[in-house]
Amino acid sequence: MSWFKRVEKGIVTPTDQKKETPDGLWHKCQECKSVVTMAEHKRLLYVCGPCGHHDRIDAADYFDFLFDGGRFTELDAELTSGDPLRFVDTKEYPKRLVATERNTGLKDAVRTAHGLSAGQPLVVAAMDFKFIGGSMGSVVGEKIARAIDYARQTRTPFLMISRSGGARMMEAGYSLMQMAKTSAKLALLSEAGVPYVSLLTDPTTGGVTASFAMLGDFNIAEPGALIGFAGPRVIKETIGKDLPKGFQSAEFVLEHGFLDFIVDRRELKQRLADLLGMLQPVSAANPEPREARRTPSKAH
Amino acid sequence: MLLDFEQPIAALEGKLLEMQKLADESDVDVSEAVTALQAKIKALKKETYANLTRWQRVQLSRHPERPQMLDYIGGMVDKFVELHGDRTVGDDKAMVGGLGELDGHTVMFIGQQKGHNTKERQYRNFGMANPEGYRKALRLMKLAEKFNVPIVTLIDTMGAFPGLEAEERGQGEAIARNLKEMFMLKVPVICIIIGEGASGGALGIAIGDRVLMLENTWYSVISPESCSSILWRTWDYKEQAAEALKLTAIDMHKAGLVDGIVKEPLGGAHTAPEQMIETLKNTLLKTLKELGAIAPADRISQRIDKFSAMGVVVE
Numbered sequence: 001m002s003w004f005k006r007v008e009k010g011i012v013t014p015t016d017q018k019k020e021t022p023d024g025l026w027h028k029c030q031e032c033k034s035v036v037t038m039a040e041h042k043r044l045l046y047v048c049g050p051c052g053h054h055d056r057i058d059a060a061d062y063f064d065f066l067f068d069g070g071r072f073t074e075l076d077a078e079l080t081s082g083d084p085l086r087f088v089d090t091k092e093y094p095k096r097l098v099a100t101e102r103n104t105g106l107k108d109a110v111r112t113a114h115g116l117s118a119g120q121p122l123v124v125a126a127m128d129f130k131f132i133g134g135s136m137g138s139v140v141g142e143k144i145a146r147a148i149d150y151a152r153q154t155r156t157p158f159l160m161i162s163r164s165g166g167a168r169m170m171e172a173g174y175s176l177m178q179m180a181k182t183s184a185k186l187a188l189l190s191e192a193g194v195p196y197v198s199l200l201t202d203p204t205t206g207g208v209t210a211s212f213a214m215l216g217d218f219n220i221a222e223p224g225a226l227i228g229f230a231g232p233r234v235i236k237e238t239i240g241k242d243l244p245k246g247f248q249s250a251e252f253v254l255e256h257g258f259l260d261f262i263v264d265r266r267e268l269k270q271r272l273a274d275l276l277g278m279l280q281p282v283s284a285a286n287p288e289p290r291e292a293r294r295t296p297s298k299a300h
Numbered sequence: 301m302l303l304d305f306e307q308p309i310a311a312l313e314g315k316l317l318e319m320q321k322l323a324d325e326s327d328v329d330v331s332e333a334v335t336a337l338q339a340k341i342k343a344l345k346k347e348t349y350a351n352l353t354r355w356q357r358v359q360l361s362r363h364p365e366r367p368q369m370l371d372y373i374g375g376m377v378d379k380f381v382e383l384h385g386d387r388t389v390g391d392d393k394a395m396v397g398g399l400g401e402l403d404g405h406t407v408m409f410i411g412q413q414k415g416h417n418t419k420e421r422q423y424r425n426f427g428m429a430n431p432e433g434y435r436k437a438l439r440l441m442k443l444a445e446k447f448n449v450p451i452v453t454l455i456d457t458m459g460a461f462p463g464l465e466a467e468e469r470g471q472g473e474a475i476a477r478n479l480k481e482m483f484m485l486k487v488p489v490i491c492i493i494i495g496e497g498a499s500g501g502a503l504g505i506a507i508g509d510r511v512l513m514l515e516n517t518w519y520s521v522i523s524p525e526s527c528s529s530i531l532w533r534t535w536d537y538k539e540q541a542a543e544a545l546k547l548t549a550i551d552m553h554k555a556g557l558v559d560g561i562v563k564e565p566l567g568g569a570h571t572a573p574e575q576m577i578e579t580l581k582n583t584l585l586k587t588l589k590e591l592g593a594i595a596p597a598d599r600i601s602q603r604i605d606k607f608s609a610m611g612v613v614v615e
Contacts (some may be wrong), residue, residue, distance in 0.1 A: 025570040082612035084555065085546050089531040103444030109422070137612030145608060166523055167499070171533065172545040173557045176499060176521040177610040183479035184604045190480070207521070210460075210500040215480055229472035230462030238462050248467060258470045 024109040029053055045265045050068055054265055056202060059111035059126035061292040062161055076146055080107050081139045096132070096170070106131045108139035111166065112147035114156060118273035119281040124150040129203075134164035136208055141178025143190045144212060148185040158268030162213040165231075166206020168196040179211035188216050195279045197272065200227050200250065200259070215264060216273065218260045223249035228253075238269045302357050305348055309567070312341045325400060345566055352516070354542040354551075360516035361495050363569040367577060368427075369396055369411035369454045372494065375577035376584075377402055377409065383440055389469060392433030394425045394461070395505075398441040399449065403585055407534075408444035409438045410505055411454030414495070427496075428461035431474035434504050437480050441485060450488040450588055453505040456495030458523065460504065475504040482507035483604055490584060492562070493517045493549075494569075509594075509603050510587050513549035515564040519557075520547035530567035557610060 018053075027041040030036070032051035037045075038245040045065055046055040056132050064070045080097070101107060109131040114123045125147045127134045144160065151158035165176040189196055199214030200209075202225035209229050215220075226246040236243055246252050250262050261265060301309055316337050323330045324544035324572040352360070360366070373380050377400035384391040414427035429437075437453075444451050460471050482489065482505075497519030513519055524542040525535050532541075546552075549561045562583050565572035591599065 078615065080614045083612050084612040085542050085544070089544060138613050141540055142611050142613045158383075169522055169527055169545075171557055171612075172520045172522075172547065173552055174611055176503060176519075178477075178556055179500065179503060180479055180607040183476065183507075184607050186481045187480045187483045188604065190511060191484070206548070207500055210475040210504070211479055214470070214473040214476040229460065229465050229475070230467065233460045235464060235467065241462055247464070256468050257471065258473050282546070 004219045005226050017238050038181060044268070047265050049137040052223060052264065054202065054224060056129055058165065059128050059132070059161070063113055063115075063124065064128045066122070066272075067113070067115040068117060068119065073126075075112040075114065075150060076143050077111070078107065078141050079143055081137055081171070083170075084174060085170070085172055087172070089170070092290050093170040100131055104128070104130050108143070109134045109136070109168075110140045112143050112150075114150065114154075118269055120273060120276060121154070121156045122159055122272075122276070123147055123154075124159045124161065127163045127208075128163075129163045132168060134162075134208075135166065135168035136164060136175055136178050136287075137168035138174050138178065140164075140168075141175075141181050144178075144182050145185045145234075148182070151194055151196075152185075152189050155192070155194055155246070157197065157279070158189060159197045159199060159272065160212055160216070161201060162204040162208050163201045164204060164206070164208040164213075166208055177193050179207050182212040183215060186212060189270075190217070195276060197275070199263075199268070200253075201225050202228070204221050205229065205231055214258065219258060220261050220271075221253065221260050221262050222265055225250040305352070305356055305362070306521070306567075309341060309344055309348065312337065312344065315513075316341065338602055341440075349566055349568075354518075354525065354546070354548050355539040357516045357548045358518050358542055360568045360570075361518050363568060363570045364367060364416065365573075366495060367407075367569055367573045368416065368456060368495065369413045371573060372483065372577055372580060373398075373400060373409060374452060376581040377407075378492055380409070382434075383443075385437055386432040387433035388435060392425075392429050393423055394429040395433030395437055396426050397437060402452075402581065402588075405588060406447075406449050406586075407584075407588075408440055408449050408451045409454065410440055410451065411494070412457040414456055415451070427457045428459060429457065429501065429504075430461050430463070430466045431469040431471050434460070434471075434474035434478050437505050438481055441482065441489075445485050445487050448487060450591070451485065451490070452509075452584060453491045453508065455490070455491060455493045455497050455506050455519075456504045457498055457501045458496055459498040459576065460501030467507075472500075474522075475500045478504045479507055484600060486596040486600070488586050488588060488599060489595075489603070490591070493519050494580075494583070495608075496523075498523050499522040501505050507603070509599055509609070510559045510560070512560045512562050512583065512587075513552060513558050514562045514569060514576075515549055516568050517549055518542075518544045518547040518553050519549075 027038050029048040031053040034050045046057050063072050083093045110127045112125040125144050196216050197218045199215050200221040204213050204227050214216050253259050319330050365550050380400040382398035396413045413424050415421035415424040462546040489508040491511045493504040493513040499521050524538040527541040528535050528537040553557045565575045569576040
């Protein structure tokens with residue numbers, strides 16, 4: 001016999017109405033539970049002051065703080081997905097796309113743009129995890145490919161911000177070939193001598209890790225990001241043991257030699273400017289800037 | 301081993317054998333009945349294999365008696381010299397490579413070997429390569445490029461190995477680097493899916509001037525079982541997942557994601573391995589000749605353009 005009786009049954013909020021972060025005035029860190037105002041949290045670029053936990057943010061947020069004054073020109077903003085395989089699982093793929101577009105206000109899982117960052121031109125492609133887990137289908141592959149082409153043609157450094165669960169199953173074979181396509185474009189960019197910085201954020205796994213995310217001239221990551229090829233659950237099932245603590249974290253990946261450095265989001269813009277500033281790509285108008293600087297003037 | 305759709309055919313073939321045995325032992329003339337039965341078997345075979353479902357083709361691609369990498373090497377290559385090791389970590393037994401002569405032409409062969417029996421399968425890690433396997437493959441490709449030798453890769457894998465050490469040693473980076481480097485290889489590259497072509501583990505050695513699939517193979521971003529377990533939260537929908545993924549040679553060719561299909565003997569490669577090996581050998585010789593006529597720089601740009609055009613978007 002209980003003292004209290006539940007009048008209504010259980011929790012009745014449907015999942016799609018639950019929110020990870022409340023849109024209120026306050027933000028509570030999911031790691032250390034410390035509380036700051038939303039305005040302060042935003043000012044800190046969604047990084048927790050006391051513990052340094054990096055919240056997952058959108059492409060729009062990166063554009064906002066990476067481009068000077070938040071000004072940028074978006075590339076291929078209208079590109080959307082076809083349904084070449086007429087894929088049906090528990091839902092038809094086009095219906096899933098329409099519903100996701102409505103819920104997120106996004107066209108697909110990546111946005112690409114160019115503008116000035118700390119005064120230097122930069123092309124940025126940033127992924128949106130909330131669009132079907134940041135999965136890579138034809139639109140993601142094509143937009144990244146075109147952004148790389150733009151970077152190559154204008155000799156502008158390219159920054160890729162990955163945040164993805166990997167391939168988009170609903171595009172099956174087409175999805176797989178986006179790995180090939182983006183790698184082909186990066187091979188050309190590399191040949192042209194234009195710098196490519198790959199920033200891996202939480203999470204970066206599967207086909208994205210096994211293609212463009214690991215192909216940077218500089219591979220860098222946000223602290224604590226999950227980075228791997230196979231997902232932790234799959235590995236756990238394969239080896240039949242629990243995974244060691246910190247396995248597949250950015251720090252683990254750095255330790256094993258696959259990252260150049262880990263960067264706090266609040267320092268990202270400056271670190272990029274420092275790094276890329278030392279690597280002016282050789283421009284067509286001024287083909288040998290370094291050589292020219294070294295040549296002593298004959299007038300004196 | 302018999303697959304369920306092979307059983308009715310095997311039953312008739314058993315009957316035929318009995319009948320012939322009976323004819324040998326007695327004076328009864330059964331020639332008419334034998335001819336009739338042979339015709340019946342042929343018709344049933346034709347009908348069965350013309351109407352295979354996608355899942356049935358997946359089953360054929362995994363048939364334990366299906367010829368594998370080393371069977372093709374043994375059957376079509378003279379003077380094969382196997383080469384080992386990635387020069388950094390070790391030698392991956394799941395990824396086999398070496399130089400061989402194909403009708404007088406030197407070719408670098410690279411591919412996954414699954415193994416035919418339990419012991420061999422364990423030794424080969426079921427054809428699931430670790431990062432050192434992909435790095436070994438790349439080392440051999442660069443070697444081939446140096447000596448102007450064309451490359452043939454034979455793909456047959458359930459995927460890159462999803463293990464703890466594989467992650468530590470950078471499975472993602474190893475595959476990614478292969479994709480990028482393979483686009484720039486100056487020598488002809490031919491890739492053949494001979495069994496299973498699962499995701500990045502297959503693609504990691506499948507960037508080529510010609511990518512061909514044997515008739516009863518599959519190539520996609522995920523296996524039907526894993527797709528089912530992710531989308532339906534159970535393995536029970538694998539047949540449905542195979543249909544949805546459109547992963548067969550016919551599907552992939554129709555989508556323009558592979559360049560062609562190599563015909564298998566009626567009943568599948570495992571029913572007449574020698575015939576299959578001969579067919580593939582002829583296909584390789586013909587394709588090598590075609591590719592040899594193209595200038596290296598053109599081959600590279602055509603390779604890049606081909607993969608760059610893959611995908612369906614709405615502007």
